[in-house]
Structure formats: structure tokens, C-alpha cells
Amino acid sequence: MNRAFEIRLYPTKIQEQKLNQTFGACRFVYNCTLYLKQKCYKEKIQINIHEKLINENPWLKDVEAKAIQQAEQDLEKAYKNWFNSLKKKTKQKSKAPKFKKKHDKQSYRTLQMRHDISKLCNQETRKIMIPKIGLVSYRCGYDFSKYGIIKVCNITIKKSKTNKYFCSICCKCEDSEKLKQNNYSIGFDLGLKDFLIDSDGIVIDNPRYFRKSQEKLAKEQRKLSHCIKGSNNYNKQKLKVALIHEKVRNQRKDFQHKISHQLINENQVIVSEDLKPSNMIKNNKLAKSIQDASFSSFCNMIDYKAKWYGRTYIKVGSFYPSSKLCHCCGYKNTTLTLKDREWECPNCHTLLDRDKNAALNILEEGLKILNNINKSRQGLSDEPVDTDCNNNLEQEDSSI
Numbered sequence: 001m002n003r004a005f006e007i008r009l010y011p012t013k014i015q016e017q018k019l020n021q022t023f024g025a026c027r028f029v030y031n032c033t034l035y036l037k038q039k040c041y042k043e044k045i046q047i048n049i050h051e052k053l054i055n056e057n058p059w060l061k062d063v064e065a066k067a068i069q070q071a072e073q074d075l076e077k078a079y080k081n082w083f084n085s086l087k088k089k090t091k092q093k094s095k096a097p098k099f100k101k102k103h104d105k106q107s108y109r110t111l112q113m114r115h116d117i118s119k120l121c122n123q124e125t126r127k128i129m130i131p132k133i134g135l136v137s138y139r140c141g142y143d144f145s146k147y148g149i150i151k152v153c154n155i156t157i158k159k160s161k162t163n164k165y166f167c168s169i170c171c172k173c174e175d176s177e178k179l180k181q182n183n184y185s186i187g188f189d190l191g192l193k194d195f196l197i198d199s200d201g202i203v204i205d206n207p208r209y210f211r212k213s214q215e216k217l218a219k220e221q222r223k224l225s226h227c228i229k230g231s232n233n234y235n236k237q238k239l240k241v242a243l244i245h246e247k248v249r250n251q252r253k254d255f256q257h258k259i260s261h262q263l264i265n266e267n268q269v270i271v272s273e274d275l276k277p278s279n280m281i282k283n284n285k286l287a288k289s290i291q292d293a294s295f296s297s298f299c300n301m302i303d304y305k306a307k308w309y310g311r312t313y314i315k316v317g318s319f320y321p322s323s324k325l326c327h328c329c330g331y332k333n334t335t336l337t338l339k340d341r342e343w344e345c346p347n348c349h350t351l352l353d354r355d356k357n358a359a360l361n362i363l364e365e366g367l368k369i370l371n372n373i374n375k376s377r378q379g380l381s382d383e384p385v386d387t388d389c390n391n392n393l394e395q396e397d398s399s400i
Contacts, residue, residue, distance in 0.1 A: 001308075003147065003173050007121075007128070007140035009157070009165040018133050019157060019165065025063040026071040026108040027100045029053060033075050034097055064132040067108045070154075074109075107158035115151035117144045117171065128167060130157065138167065148174030161242040178310030185269035187363025189322065189355050190298070192289045196259065197355035199363040204259060209251045210292040217244045252294055260301040264311055270302060271366025273322060273358075274315035314366040322358040322365070326350060 011019060036049045050072065054060055060068060081094040110131060114120045121128045121144065127135040149171045156168040188198040195206040220241050227234035263270055277296050281287040299315075306313035316322070324333050331347040341354050 001173050001175050002153070003171055005140070005142050005144070005147075005169045005171065007138045007142070007167050007169070009128070009167050010137040010139065011133070011165055015133055015136055016165075019159070020106075022063050022067055022108055022132070022157075023106040023159065024102075025060055026067055027102065027106075028057075029060070029068050030071045030075055031099045033072055034099060037075075037079075064110055066110045066131070070109045070111070105158070107156055109154055109156040111154050112152045117149045117152055117169075120152055120155075120169070130155070130167070136167075147171070147176075150174065160246065162239060162246050176308045179265065181310070182266075182268050184267045185271070185363060185367060186263065186267045187271040187359050187361075187366055188263075189273065189358040189362060190275065190293070190295050191355060192286065192293060194355065195293060197359050199356070199359040201356055203355075206293060207251070207255055208289075208292060209248045209255075210288070213244055213248050217241065220244060252292075253297075256294070256298045256301055260298060260305055263302060264305045264309055267311070269312045269314065269366070269370060270306065271314045271316060271363050272299060272302070273320070273362055274318045275299070276318055312370065314369055316362050316365045316369070320362075320365055322361040323354050325357075325361050326352060327357050327360040327364065 032053055033049050036047070036052070039045075040047060040049075075097060078094070078097040081090075081092065082096050084090045085092065085094040112120060113131075114129065119129075121138070123144065126138055128138050130136055151172050153170045153172055155170070158166050158168070160166065186198050186200065188196050190196055192206060194203045196204040220237065224234070224237040224241055227237050275295050277290060280290050283290075303313055305311070321332060324336050325331070326333070326345040326348065328350045329345065329348040331345050333343060333345070336343060336354075342351065343354065344351050
């Protein structure tokens with residue numbers, strides 16, 4: 001199992017210059033390689049691009065060679081993903097590679113020869129050895145001895161928009177210890193009014209971190225618009241705007257980690273709806289709130305944590321009408337609108353809360369899917385697993 005550990009770096013001024021030089025060199029190699037590949041394709045010629053760049057730019061020899069090679073491999077991978085997407089060999093939609101800009105994401109990846117984590121990171125002195133940079137001070141809350149790290153694969157150095165340096169260490173680890181199994185199952189429905197409503201009736205409020213910081217952010221962005229682009233005041237104000245965005249992102253990430261960790265610890269089976277945020281944000285009135293909630297990142301957290309700790313995470317098809325079905329008798333209310341937060345079932349006359357009813361239906365459908373999966377694995381049934389992803393069903397807007 002591969003895991004990544006992100007640590008905060010505190011380089012000296014000289015080390016910062018070397019890191020910035022490496023960022024620029026990798027971006028230069030990527031852009032030049034892309035330009036030459038496009039030129040060779042148009043003119044139908046073949047040249048050794050790597051040798052041409054090294055010979056014409058001798059200053060690249062001052063930068064770590066493996067970082068430059070990784071930049072070239074990243075471009076090859078981008079082309080491969082694009083071709084596979086055009087040939088429909090994969091479900092992932094990829095676009096043609098583009099030139100990198102100087103003020104966009106700054107990072108580079110390098111292979112690590114020190115496969116032992118103790119030789120790479122000295123936890124007593126809090127120093128990490130980065131090739132061509134030297135020993136760099138770092139801070140982290142990880143005790144690497146607890147994760148059963150077999151070897152270090154590579155490290156990625158990146159610089160944030162707030163001028164902070166981070167190092168992501170990708171390691172091959174032993175499988176994490178599985179949590180003790182229990183008989184608890186839970187289904188939950190995600191929304192905008194309340195972030196999460198589970199089948200037990202527990203409601204978790206939507207923190208709306210971006211909405212709370214929106215007024216302050218707008219004020220700082222207005223100041224930024226009045227500055228001369230490229231001036232010192234412009235750069236200072238740009239940093240203030242980036243700090244607000246970073247705080248919102250960290251708040252949201254911390255909140256989602258706590259909720260997902262609680263769900264994984266308490267339940268053996270977790271069921272949710274397979275939402276499509278890319279389609280949901282097409283609603284102009286709800287797009288900002290949907291992006292603020294960040295449903296995709298939350299579901300991804302539950303997904304990988306479930307694999308780590310031996311839990312079962314199931315997604316119900318996005319076309320499954322969870323809010324319109326009565327969980328008591330199965331009656332489908334086709335007249336239900338988004339404004340109806342409560343409704344009475346005409347068949348069994350049960351008063352239903354829209355969100356809790358959806359969570360109960362999601363749980364029930366998820367358990368059916370799990371039962372079919374278990375039967376198919378045991379060879380007891382040849383029927384395909386029913387995920388209710390039927391395009392003929394009426395699609396339900398589950399964004400609220």
C-alpha cells in the first residue's frame with residue numbers, strides 16, 4: 001500500500017533560491033519539450049529533445065537531473081492520458097497538454113535513492129535530505145515508525161501561493177491495522193442546508209466556510225484590483241488574498257477529516273449517494289454553495305479510509321430517487337419538489353422528513369447492493385449487481 005506524508009519545510013534563503021531555480025528549470029524543460037514535440041509533429045522530423053535542451057542550456061546541469069527527467073516523463077504521461085481519452089480507452093477525460101505558467105502551481109518531483117525513511121528524515125534534528133538542496137528543516141506530526149514504511153519511492157517539493165514550502169513523501173507501507181468489525185451500518189444524504197443527515201437522524205450543520213469569509217475576501221480583492229500589477233503593493237495584497245483562500249481550504253479539510261474519521265470508526269458499512277458535482281454546479285444559483293461544501297473530497301476521504309481500515313463503502317446510483325420513495329411502504333411521490341422539506345405518504349400516511357427519509361432509503365438500497373455482491377462472490381447468484389443506475393429513471397436533484 002502506498003501512502004504520502006506531507007511535511008512543512010523551512011528552508012534558508014540560499015535553499016529557497018535553489019528550490020525556486022529547480023521549479024523554474026522543470027517548468028522550462030516541460031514547456032520547451034512540449035514546444036519541440038509540437039514542432040516535430042508539424043514538420044515531421046525527429047530529434048533528441050533531451051540532448052538538445054542540455055547542450056543549448058548548460059545551466060540545467062546545476063539542477064538535479066532526476067527532477068528534469070521527471071518533468072519530461074510528466075509530459076509523456078499527459079500525452080498518453082490524452083490519447084487514451086481520445087480513443088476512449090479510459091473513462092477519465094483528459095485534454096491536450098498545455099504550457100505551464102510561471103505564477104501557477106510550482107512543484108517538482110524526484111526519485112529518492114535513500115529508501116530508508118530514517119536516512120531521509122532525521123526526526124531528532126528535524127532535518128530532511130533533499131538532493132542538490134541539502135539538509136532542510138521541517139515540521140510534521142507524523143511518527144514514521146508507526147506506519148510500517150518499507151521504502152521511500154519519491155518526494156515532491158511544492159510551493160504554495162502563500163510562499164510556504166511543503167514536501168510530500170510517497171512511501172510503500174505495510175497494510176494498516178484493520179479496525180475491529182462491528183454490526184453497525186449507516187447511510188447518509190449530503191445537502192446544502194445541512195451538510196450531512198444520516199439514517200439515525202443525526203444532522204451535521206453545513207459550516208459554509210467560504211460564505212463566512214466571503215465579505216473579507218471581497219474587501220481584499222477590491223484592494224488588489226486597485227494596485228498596479230507587478231508592483232510590491234500588488235504582491236503584498238495578492239498574498240493577503242491567498243492567505244484567506246488557504247484558511248478556508250484548511251478549515252474545510254479539517255472539518256471533513258473529522259467527520260469521515262468518525263463515520264469510519266463507528267460503522268462497518270457506510271452507504272452514500274454517487275453524486276455528480278460536475279453536473280450539479282451547472283445550476284448557477286447553487287454552484288457556489290456546492291463548491292463550498294466540496295462533496296467529492298469528502299466522499300474520497302471515506303473511500304480511501306474505508307480501504308485502509310477494512311470498512312465497506314458503497315455508493316448508490318445517482319438516478320436512484322431516494323427522497324421521493326417512502327421508506328415505510330415504498331410509495332414514490334412524483335410530485336415532490338425541492339421546496340418540500342416534509343411530506344406525508346398518501347399510501348401509509350407517514351409524515352416523512354425529506355433528508356432523513358433519503359438517508360434511510362440510501363442505506364436500504366446500499367445493503368441490497370452489498371447482499372448481491374456477496375452472493376455473486378460466493379457463486380450463489382449469477383445475476384448482475386443492481387446499482388439502480390438506470391437512465392430511464394427520473395433524475396433527482398440531490399444538491400439540497
